[in-house]
Amino acid sequence: MRATALAGALFLAASAPALAQGLSRAETVMGQTVDAEYERSVALLGRLVDQNSGTLNLDGVTRVGAMMRAELEPLGFTVEWKPMAAVQRAGHLVAVHAGRPGGKRILLIGHLDTVFEPSSPFQKFVRKGDKAEGPGAGDDKGGMVVIVAALRAMQAAGTLKDANIEIVLTGDEEDAGSPHRISRADLIAAGRRADVALDFEGLVTEGGRDMGSIARRSVTDWRITATGRTGHSSLIFTPDLGDGAIHELVRILAAFREELPEPNLTFNPGVIAGGATASIDESGNAAAAGKTNIIARTAVATGDFRTLSEEQTARVRGKMEAIVAAHAPGTDAKIEFGEGYPAMAPTAGNTALLAALNAVNRDLKLPEMPPLDPLKRGAGDISFVANDVDSLAGLGTDSSGDHAPGETVDLASIRRQAKRAAILISRLASEREGAGR
Known part of the structure; x- marks a missing residue:
């Protein structure tokens, strides 16, 4: 010590x-x-x-x-x-x-x-x-x-x-x-x-x-994958189909912006993709396909966050996980964290x-x-x-x-x-x- x-x-x-x-x-x-x-x-x-x-x-x-x-x-x-x-x-x-x-x-x-x-x-x-x-x-x-x-x-x-x-x-x-x-x-x-x-x-x-x-400051990469029920866009927000994957991802990112800010913390979504299919590879290249009249099945975002202490890192991770877990109707989402730099x-x-x-x-x-x-x-x-x-x-x-x-x-x-x-x-x-x- x-x-x-x-x-x-x-x-x-x-x-x-x-x-x-x-x-x-x-x-x-x-x-x-x-x-x-x-x-x-x-x-x-x-x-x-x-x-x-x-x-x-x-x-x-x-x-x-x-x-x-x-x-x-x-x-x-x-x-x-x-x-x-x-x-x-x-x-x-x-x-x-x-x-x-x-x-x-x-x-x-x-x-x-x-x-x-x-x-x-x-x-x-x-x-x-x-x-x-x-x-x-x-x-x-x-x-x-x-x-x-x-x-x-x-x-x-x-x-x-x-x-x-x-x-x-x-x-x-x-x-x-x-x-x-x-x-x-x-x-x-x-x-x-x-x-x-x-x-x-x-x-x-x-x-x-x-x-x-x-x-x-530290840096920790994150990836959010949101999923939803797909179908005709006219049925979005109904009990059967819910909010869709893109709305779920937007909800999460908006909540980050509202609830996470504190001294010495920055957080940034770097790449987003969403649609009937969506992916982001390890190099940050995004691919998505869909139509305007189809509710998005998948939405993905990658980014990082930076803190000034390991205690702050652990606390912010916990807040991000809680935000992701509060799913919009008819959706699911998960967040994964990279190893990061301390x-x-x-x-x-x-x-x-x-x-x-x-x-x-x-x-x-x-x-x-x-x-x-x-x-x-x-x-x-x-x-x-x-x-x-x-x-x-x-x-x-x-x-x-x-x-x-x-x-x-x-x-x-x-x-x-x-x-x-x-x-x-x-x-x-x-x-x-x-x-x-």
């Missing part, structure tokens, strides 16, 4: 004048190294982006894993590829750097895959000055480049040799293999070994200001990590990073470890248009994010293992 003492220890450390008096000599070298290797970092990003690694392109994901292995092994990491054929995914890259015995254990999280499969027309890295377009340029190949740049800066400054670091780069973050007990087993185990987890998905900015992510709830320990990062910002003469409203970012892999270890997300690059053609990364953000990460990891790594836990 997480101990509250860690929050206090990190908060005091982050608030102490000693941490706000400027960079050490080693930390200055880290910043200089990041700047000197900027073009190297951009070139690495270009190579990673140009290798398609859509989640279902298993060979492509494996190739990106090999490219990251080539970056990490020269830095002293022992790298292992974890195949995930059991869940129809490529696999994960796990890299371990053994440092000073008894030092704090730090977990770095990123992902190899993107949403852009080989069939997408958006395939190439195109640099435009301090910006670049490309599939996954921000999410999450930019984040992986920040990890490499930070570690190389630590090596140049002499702080990497004593650092105990484990890196988990999943190969299916955008479409996790099922069941999660298999596809996320390595990540969860790494979280239980760690004292701190840092996630290198994208940085979020508001009004030109970098924000810190101490929380991420929530990364805001905690005192996560807040203290952000305070430690803001101490780094002060020493780098960068603005303080306020906590980001968790409504403004989606679910992510770090949520699988957040119940076991204090966590901070959003240490990757600043980008826009993620998950769509034209995804654009701010290349300049590699510099400040790598400097922040190198210094933060070095400071955390110098602390005692389990200190404050």
Whole structure:
């Protein structure tokens, strides 16, 4: 279990004048190294982006894993590829750097895959000055480049040799293999070994200001299937034929909108189909057939809902199930839930990590990073470890248009994010293992 003492220890450390008096000599070298290797970092990003690694392109994901292995092994990491054929995914890259015995254990999280499969027309890295377009340029190949740049800066400054670091780069973050007990087993185990987890998905900015992510909401998929008695449309609402499947589905969705809203919750029906026959496949493609004068026999809707805690998830699920069960006359309906991603709830320990990062910002003469409203970012892999270890997300690059053609990364953000990460990891790594836990 997480101990509250860690929050206090990190908060005091982050608030102490000693941490706000400027960079050490080693930390200055880290910043200089990041700047000197900027073009190297951009070139690495270009190579990673140009290798398609859509989640279902298993060979492509494996190739990106090999490219990251080539970056990490020269830095002293022992790298292992974890195949995930059991869940129809490529696999994960796990890299371990053994440092000073008894030092704090730090977990770095990123992902190899993107949403852009080989069939997408958006395939190439195109640099435009301090910006670049490309599939996954921000999410999450930019984040992986920040990890490499930070570690190389630590090596140049002499702080990497004593650092105990484990890196988990999943190969299916955008479409996790099922069941999660298999596809996320390595990540969860790494979280239980760690004292701190840092996630290198994208940085979020508001009004030109970098924000810190101490929380991420969950995501749970759902599917509602409503059925009714079919017949001539002139007999709808009669005792014999009832309301029909489409009216039942509409009743349910309208009740969701009326009864579910509460803080930190969103819920969305993404696809709907209804008629004499109706279906929605696993890719979200809908098919329906019927006529205007036939009462619909079947209606299907798929969507998701997002919460800020596991307690909220359980409570909302219960309310949804109760709404679905209150059938309109002559109808039936059922709701099914997917595995989903858990929530990364805001905690005192996560807040203290952000305070430690803001101490780094002060020493780098960068603005303080306020906590980001968790409504403004989606679910992510770090949520699988957040119940076991204090966590901070959003240490990757600043980008826009993620998950769509034209995804654009701010290349300049590699510099400040790598400097922040190198210094933060070095400071955390110098602390005692389990200190404050």
